[in-house]
Amino acid sequence: xxxxxxxxxxxxxxxxxxxxxxxxxxxxxxxxxxxxxxxxxxxxxxxxxxxxxxxxxxxxxxxxxxxxxxxxxxxxxxxxxxxxxxxxxxxxxxxxxxxxxxxxxxxxxxxxxxxxxxxxxxxxxxxxxxxxxxxxxxxxxxxxxxxxxxxxxxxxxxxxxxxxxxxxxxxxxxxxxxxxxxxxxxxxxxxxxxxxxxxxxxxxxxxxxxxxxxxxxxxxxxxxxxxxxxxxxxxxxxxxxxxxxxxxxxxxxxxxxxxxxxxxxxxxxxxxxxxxxxxxxxxxxxxxxxxxxxxxxxxxxxxxxxxxxxxxxxxxxxxxxxxxxxxxxxxxxxxxxxxxxxxxxxxxxxxxxxxxxxxxxxxxxxxxxxxxxxxxxxxxxxxxxxxxxxxxxxxxxxxxxxxxxxxxxxxxxxxxxxxxxxxxxxxxxxxxxxxxxxxxxxxxxxxxxxxxxxxxxxxxxxxxxxxxxxxxxxxxxxxxxxxxxxxxxxxxxx
Amino acid sequence: xxxxxxxxxxxxxxxxxxxxxxxxxxxxxxxxxxxxxxxxxxxxxxxxxxxxxxxxxxxxxxxxxxxxxxxxxxxxxxxxxxxxxxxxxxxxxxxxxxxxxxxxxxxxxxxxxxxxxxxxxxxxxxxxxxxxxxxxxxxxxxxxxxxxxxxxxxxxxxxxxxxxx
Numbered sequence: 001x002x003x004x005x006x007x008x009x010x011x012x013x014x015x016x017x018x019x020x021x022x023x024x025x026x027x028x029x030x031x032x033x034x035x036x037x038x039x040x041x042x043x044x045x046x047x048x049x050x051x052x053x054x055x056x057x058x059x060x061x062x063x064x065x066x067x068x069x070x071x072x073x074x075x076x077x078x079x080x081x082x083x084x085x086x087x088x089x090x091x092x093x094x095x096x097x098x099x100x101x102x103x104x105x106x107x108x109x110x111x112x113x114x115x116x117x118x119x120x121x122x123x124x125x126x127x128x129x130x131x132x133x134x135x136x137x138x139x140x141x142x143x144x145x146x147x148x149x150x151x152x153x154x155x156x157x158x159x160x161x162x163x164x165x166x167x168x169x170x171x172x173x174x175x176x177x178x179x180x181x182x183x184x185x186x187x188x189x190x191x192x193x194x195x196x197x198x199x200x201x202x203x204x205x206x207x208x209x210x211x212x213x214x215x216x217x218x219x220x221x222x223x224x225x226x227x228x229x230x231x232x233x234x235x236x237x238x239x240x241x242x243x244x245x246x247x248x249x250x251x252x253x254x255x256x257x258x259x260x261x262x263x264x265x266x267x268x269x270x271x272x273x274x275x276x277x278x279x280x281x282x283x284x285x286x287x288x289x290x291x292x293x294x295x296x297x298x299x300x301x302x303x304x305x306x307x308x309x310x311x312x313x314x315x316x317x318x319x320x321x322x323x324x325x326x327x328x329x330x331x332x333x334x335x336x337x338x339x340x341x342x343x344x345x346x347x348x349x350x351x352x353x354x355x356x357x358x359x360x361x362x363x364x365x366x367x368x369x370x371x372x373x374x375x376x377x378x379x380x381x382x383x384x385x386x387x388x389x390x391x392x393x394x395x396x397x398x399x400x401x402x403x404x405x406x407x408x409x410x411x412x413x414x415x416x417x418x419x420x421x422x423x424x425x426x427x428x429x430x431x432x433x434x435x436x437x438x439x440x441x442x443x444x445x446x447x448x449x450x451x452x453x454x455x456x457x458x459x460x461x462x463x464x465x466x467x468x469x470x471x472x473x474x475x476x477x478x479x480x481x482x483x484x485x486x487x488x489x490x491x492x493x494x
Numbered sequence: 495x496x497x498x499x500x501x502x503x504x505x506x507x508x509x510x511x512x513x514x515x516x517x518x519x520x521x522x523x524x525x526x527x528x529x530x531x532x533x534x535x536x537x538x539x540x541x542x543x544x545x546x547x548x549x550x551x552x553x554x555x556x557x558x559x560x561x562x563x564x565x566x567x568x569x570x571x572x573x574x575x576x577x578x579x580x581x582x583x584x585x586x587x588x589x590x591x592x593x594x595x596x597x598x599x600x601x602x603x604x605x606x607x608x609x610x611x612x613x614x615x616x617x618x619x620x621x622x623x624x625x626x627x628x629x630x631x632x633x634x635x636x637x638x639x640x641x642x643x644x645x646x647x648x649x650x651x652x653x654x655x656x657x658x659x
Contacts, residue, residue, distance in 0.1 A: 179545075185538075186538055188525070221581045221616060222579065223574060390616065393608065393609075410596065
């Protein structure tokens with residue numbers, strides 16, 4: 001064992017690895033911060049550079065990009081309400097209102113601290129519990145994932161504020177829009193109406209940008225140029241006291257991320273939303289969520305980054321890529337004649353340990369890169385809106401186009417911007433729409449796959465302890481939501 | 495008359511109507527059913543129907559609640575300008591024009607025009623500031639996406655200048 005660790009250390013402790021890992025985090029953070037550039041795109045773009053590298057060096061570069069990308073998505077979400085990734089849209093819910101109040105630096109700092117802590121916990125979980133979590137994750141079939149997503153959807157109540165019914169309508173619209181495209185089981189068209197571009201469904205990046213970034217910017221053109229609220233916290237970062245006050249939320253969110261990240265096919269967005277919902281449920285200030293609550297940023301980012309290490313669990317332990325990014329990383333393993341799975345632990349344990357060392361170091365890099373970049377990036381929030389917003393609009397156009405190289409996506413973004421603006425004016429919350437749009441396909445696919453497995457019997461959704469556990473959680477959440485809705489006095493004044 | 499001014503009542507009716515449109519038009523005509531479906535719940539239209547019914551019911555619930563609570567005058571937003579709708583309409587016109595011009599003129603020229611027009615509309619009058627921003631930002635974005643991210647952004651009329659040849 002000691003020999004293996006020493007061998008692993010000699011594999012890891014090279015200047016190449018140290019430099020490449022840091023470079024990866026920088027590239028990932030920069031790419032993740034650009035709307036339209038997703039983490040899988042950043043990892044895929046970096047992949048060719050790893051061909052000539054040593055296996056450990058190449059894989060560490062990709063892991064650095066991956067971790068940086070997950071964090072980077074939160075930067076533009078906070079500063080300009082344009083999330084770089086779907087999971088970061090949860091961060092925008094409180095991060096952007098904080099930035100508008102002049103507390104961009106504080107929100108960015110908290111996002112960084114929550115991200116690094118969650119990333120570290122996730123990495124430790126990967127190293128210590130890979131076997132246990134992999135076997136637990138394998139128990140998640142379609143019915144279990146369906147009940148998990150059902151529970152995740154209760155977050156809609158949390159982001160609807162005092163507009164629960166409108167939030168539910170908004171979620172319904174998101175679920176309906178997510179249906180567009182070819183039916184996965186029968187291969188028939190749904191809401192395609194002869195448009196070839198719609199056959200693959202609506203891409204989430206243009207929808208996300210259109211719904212989140214555009215309405216606020218368009219709305220600002222109808223407003224008087226307001227002097228920015230001068231917050232006493234302007235330019236002040238998050239303090240140790242802020243961090244300690246939110247540590248419980250961060251640790252809880254990290255574990256949501258760790259568990260959901262270990263389940264193939266779930267991804268960071270449900271983890272972020274679940275963590276956010278739970279933070280709101282247990283918060284002393286639930287009504288401040290969505291209006292610029294620091295705890296909301298901490299919860300979203302910890303859930304989001306908690307998946308970063310644990311998504312590697314099914315990849316390394318079982319050879320199963322949990323999402324697109326890990327599928328690309330699997331490709332990097334295979335390019336170097338390595339096949340992740342149980343055999344890798346037997347034949348190349350030193351390489352696995354070397355990767356673990358690098359992964360732990362990546363959390364430190366994330367902190368350094370984040371801390372350094374925040375000083376510069378937070379200045380963006382000080383640019384006058386009359387100059388910033390036109391540039392952001394153009395950035396949105398580039399971002400929407402870049403995802404698929406498609407003008408159709410640009411059109412979708414503009415249409416969603418119009419819909420989002422109408423929703424804003426009618427006081428219909430947009431966040432439930434987006435959550436439903438992201439989780440909807442997972443919900444329906446697993447619903448139908450479960451029924452296919454059970455030959456049409458609905459009993460499949462109650463067939464395992466995990467399903468029953470999530471049903472119970474969903475019922476408890478619904479009871480709490482309904483009680484709050486009855487106790488609260490809804491007002492027509494919005 | 496008061497009912498028309500009750501914003502939530504109208505929003506609820508609009509959403510319920512949308513649910514009805516899905517149920518009566520979009521789902522029957524927009525979803526192709528396979529010839530044989532083994533179980534009702536497996537049908538491609540089962541889940542959208544379920545969601546559309548929920549939309550209809552929630553929309554009705556919003557209207558009923560708004561009707562019971564009665565009309566409440568909408569407070570006017572103090573920061574909303576008198577010519578706000580005109581300005582917002584102009585933004586939509588600029589964006590539509592930009593979307594149409596992207597293919598013809600390319601991203602750089604269209605973005606330059608859009609940034610300049612939107613900065614002016616937003617209240618910036620210093621041309622010495624608008625001009626460099628409107629020119630440099632699209633070019634910087636273009637080269638980032640093309641050279642760093644390897645994403646082919648349409649150069650349009652500037653193709654010979656930006657791409658060469």
